[in-house]
Amino acid sequence: MSTIADRYRVRADAFESKVAAVKADQWENRSPCEEWNARDVVGHIVDMHGVMLRPFGRALGPAPSLQKDPLGAFRAARADIEAVLADPVLAVTEHETPTGKMTAEQHIDRVVSADMVVHGWDLARATGQDDTIDPEEVARMLPDAEGIPEEMRIPGAFGPGIVVLGPEVKVPDDAPLQDRLLGLMGRDPNA
Incomplete structure (x- = not known):
């Protein structure tokens, strides 16, 4: 496998x-x-x-x-x-x-x-x-999330009704890595 x-x-x-x-x-x-x-x-x-x-x-x-x-x-x-x-x-x-x-x-x-x-x-x-994401997953996914092109955040860019990601949610620079990943993925980790 x-x-x-x-x-x-x-x-x-x-x-x-x-x-x-x-x-x-x-x-x-x-x-x-x-x-x-x-x-x-x-x-x-x-x-x-x-x-x-x-x-x-x-x-x-x-x-x-x-x-x-x-x-x-x-x-x-x-x-x-x-x-x-x-x-x-x-x-x-x-x-x-x-x-x-x-x-x-x-x-x-x-x-x-x-x-x-x-x-x-x-x-x-x-x-x-429990909403903790495995830290290894966070570390693996964070570099790709940091490079998300803006077009991925535009509703309908990939077809009618398709929303890939929402707007980035800004988190403090010293936020935990999970919070940084979530913010890049359009989620407010503190909501």
Whole structure:
């Protein structure tokens, strides 16, 4: 298994544990993502798993309803992506992405895998869970976050209705690395 597949598994395990810990009466709780509740955060992650499959003419397989079983919906989407990562040919197949040509595993790593880290924080915040991001993840992701082009923050730059990132939230220069990462990702770590 590749390092990317291993990293995906660790991130998916962490996200899944947060989904599993959401209580039935918390799914409508507001998240730090404007206009999204806790269920919407999971729905976004499930949807992005589907986006990763499109370049290969694939779609998400049969899954439980997000409304009735968010955990089951996530597990099914996860299995679809893990099948791509486990396929030695498909994982290294290149395709065009909005940021250039990448292999399937590179695209998964940079988009949906990384998304689970930040949206895991969103879900934890929405549902009163521990919102600490693994410090190794923060250190790994911070350099890329510092280089986010401004066009990624323009609503609709990648198509109608698509918002990749919100405006940067300024944090003090001496803020903890997690807070700096969150600010770069458009989140107020103190909200």
